[in-house]
Amino acid sequence: MAQTQSGVGGLVSIPALLNRNASEFAGSPAYREKEFGIWQTWTWSQTRDEIEALALGLLDMGVAEGDFVAVIGRNRPYLYWSMVAVQMVGGVPVPLYQDSVAEEMAYVMGHCGAKLAVVADQEQVDKILEVNDQLPDFQRMIYLDPRGLRKYDHEHLEQFSKVQDRGRAARDRLKAELDARIARLDYDSTCVMLYTSGTTGKPKGVVLSNRNVIETARSSSEFDHLRPDDDILAYLPMAWVGDFIFSVGQAYWTGFCVNCPESPDTMMTDLREIGPTYYFAPPRVFETQLTNVMIRMEDAGRFKQWLFHTFMKVAREVGPKLLDGKPVGFLDRVRYKLGDLAVYGPLKNTLGFSRVRVGYTAGEAIGPDIFDFYRALGINLKQLYGQTEATVFITAQPDGQVRSDTVGVPSPGVELRIAENGEVFYRSPGVFVEYYKNAESTAGTKDAEGWVATGDAGFIEPDTGHLRIIDRAKDVGQMADGSLFAPKYVENKLKFYPNILEAVVFGNNRTECTAFINIDLTAVGNWAERNNIAYSSYQELAGHPQVMDAIQRHVEEVNLSVAEDEMLSGCQVHRFVVLHKELDADDGELTRTRKVRRRIIEEKYADIIAALYDGSPRVSTVTEVTYEDGRKGAIKATLEVRDAATVAVARKMAAE
Amino acid sequence: MLDQSEGYVTSDGRKIGGVVMEMKNITLRFGGVVAIKDISFDIREGEIRAIIGPNGAGKSSMLNVISGFYNPQEGEVWYRGSLRPPMKPYQVARQGIARTFQNIALFEGMTVLDNVMTGRLTKMNSGMFSQAIWKGRAEAEETENREKAERIIDFLEIQSIRKTPVARLPYGLKKRVELARALVSEPSLLLLDEPMAGMNVEEKEDMSRFILDVNDEFGTTIALIEHDMGVVMDLSDRVVVMDYGKKIGDGTPDEVRRNQDVIDAYLGVAHD
The missing domain is CATH 3.40.50.300 (P-loop containing nucleotide triphosphate hydrolases)
Known part of the structure; x- marks a missing residue:
């Protein structure tokens, strides 16, 4: 494998890149954050000063090379600086999900033996204090927002700005040591450790080297022609590898500006104000935005509705062709231009997408309707396929070759191989170093030649070279009659309906498939309001006969489309229930990245699954729920089990 | 005493x-x-x-x-x-002395920010003329008042509704806005x-x-x-x-x- 042994021009670490940016892009913005209603900006040279002050402060506190430092909070410049400052002093930053409950944090921090944590606020401080006695190595916490923390015992607490003050005061004394430590960083030293959320078992610490991060950032930035004047909005969890690559790796490689929202609730307003040029969002975000647009259009006047629908029709025909650079007739161009003036332009502006040059979605399959909607508006939305273990990029769609059903061609430097059972393997400069303190799992995932198993089953389309993913390899099973069972394939089709938030399909080793459905409260609630259907709770709405009817229609439509696929026609859903509660990460039913944990759901709802297969018309159940503050409660419900019409495949084949 | x-x-x-x-x-x-x-x-x-x-x-x-x-x-x-x-x-x-009311007494048609700003009324000293042309003292005062208002908005975590008219807010949030207006008068x-x-x-x-x-x-x-x-x-x-x-x-x-x-x-x- 051709690997660069050292970075371009000695740029072998994030601190080295920071240094380059501070001189090369000194006056251009590196970070923005909205605070007190105004966007505050830090240039690259100011950023270097801030980070350096913090790093000196860390030195003064006695952080040693190789120490692990947890970073916990929402996306804020200070926390990104913390990660780089930790790298400067030779430590390893470990960003954690800010909504993790205390026990989850205790496991991760105990596993890596973190000595220090930089946290956002009182909430995080409280969580760590709660599990402090399980963490023998843990020594100190640095917090950002002093609110509510004044009366806390400060023996093990320090305010962020105070640490920086300490650093500035100690500059003369410690600067040489800091420079020496930065100089000792090389391409193979650890850049960051990220814990995978893990659909099964405990989270694993993925160690990524500077080589992994910088090589990936370089090739992906070149792939999409990212520029120093690009803007991104950093709003996805800092513990997720994607955010680290976009907001740190690519940002430092390219020198573009990272914008942080004012608060999680203001994300949409901030998105609009910033107008990012490079944007990433999971399909769910695009879905929610589209749902909101559609709901608001229904409230609009007749003329506006006519205008919207007429021009959206034009857009769906012409927009994607224009984006792909295919030939488009003069008349169509004029019509599209008119539409841009009347509809697409203002709409994109409202959504905050006016300036988007490169947009990505990944993580889950995106509904073709949703995908096409954004492409039609002229937003260059593409798909990529990646993993923490690959430092994100495995495949991505090049401009001009974008489709909703593939995940693109191998990214620069990535080799792909499909195993006999359909599992996708890859090898690239981004392949992770190891799972920390878990040689067994490392060996099970990465072989001696550097090939990594993705755990996903898929195939490469012969004529285009694009990769298509069917399902998680371990979830792909067999029905009792030997036909293929790919639950995710069916679930995705179900989830493309705005009314359905989540679906879980069962059927491995059984004669027929059944499903759990979660309704989308926004979409269904809005529909209920329009149709004068009163409801007092999620549970009541979910169990409403008319809602059940609507869901049944969706299931039956999906059955029709599944039946068309020869390989997967056995996966039609015969019976289903609409669940009385939303599947939730706090209850362990989803991962923090909102992936379904099948085994846990199967155990927890065994009674409902039994009812799906024994033919009973309804099932009574009690479900334990965990509230945000960690308390537990129980929901009782009686759920209706519905039969859905299926297409008899055997007969269809006979008719042919 | x-x-x-x-x-x-x-x-x-x-x-x-x-x-x-x-x-x-x-x-x-x-x-x-x-x-x-x-x-x-x-x-x-x-x-x-x-x-x-x-x-x-x-x-x-x-x-x-x-x-x-x-x-x-x-x-x-x-x-x-x-x-x-x-x-x-x-x-x-x-x-x-500042207060909130049992049955919310906000200006329904005004935004949250404007409502909060009214809480600064007792701290305003500039004359009518100065305010009309928004120069000198009035300008400086408004800047200071806005800053105070924003700090309270941040404190009570109502940034996302800053520009929303109060009439559109649910009850619980209105209560919080009322608290913000009371607080901003320090x-x-x-x-x-x-x-x-x-x-x-x-x-x-x-x-x-x-x-x-x-x-x-x-x-x-x-x-x-x-x-x-x-x-x-x-x-x-x-x-x-x-x-x-x-x-x-x-x-x-x-x-x-x-x-x-x-x-x-x-x-x-x-x-x-």
């Missing part, structure tokens, strides 16, 4: 200072109805003081006496060591009239958190009326209990909880 230097330390280690406001033998009548009968109590620097009681006990009347909206027929109100003469509410506001004494009325459990928890944070962060003395006993007992340092216009208990939450008269008032015992 009580000794000003006297104070106490709460169970969670906060230092409570001397008396800020003292009510002496207050009696308030509306025609023949006696709303408050001969009540005395004090409010101390930095404490959270609750006034509780069943419906119709005279809690809101009491708060209106403190805020200067009602002038009692008998009794004296002492504020920061001097006897307070009958005053108009705006004069009371200028003394550093009061030394904050009066809250049923801050949790009509809220669900989660909203109540949020509001409790904010009340504690306000007290902690700004050192504001808070007097509040509430009839959710659970909330009051967790929140306040000392509690006055009223029933039928009379004071039937006064002390720490624990003392009040053990008081037989209070138990009777809440569980319902025939009155003579």
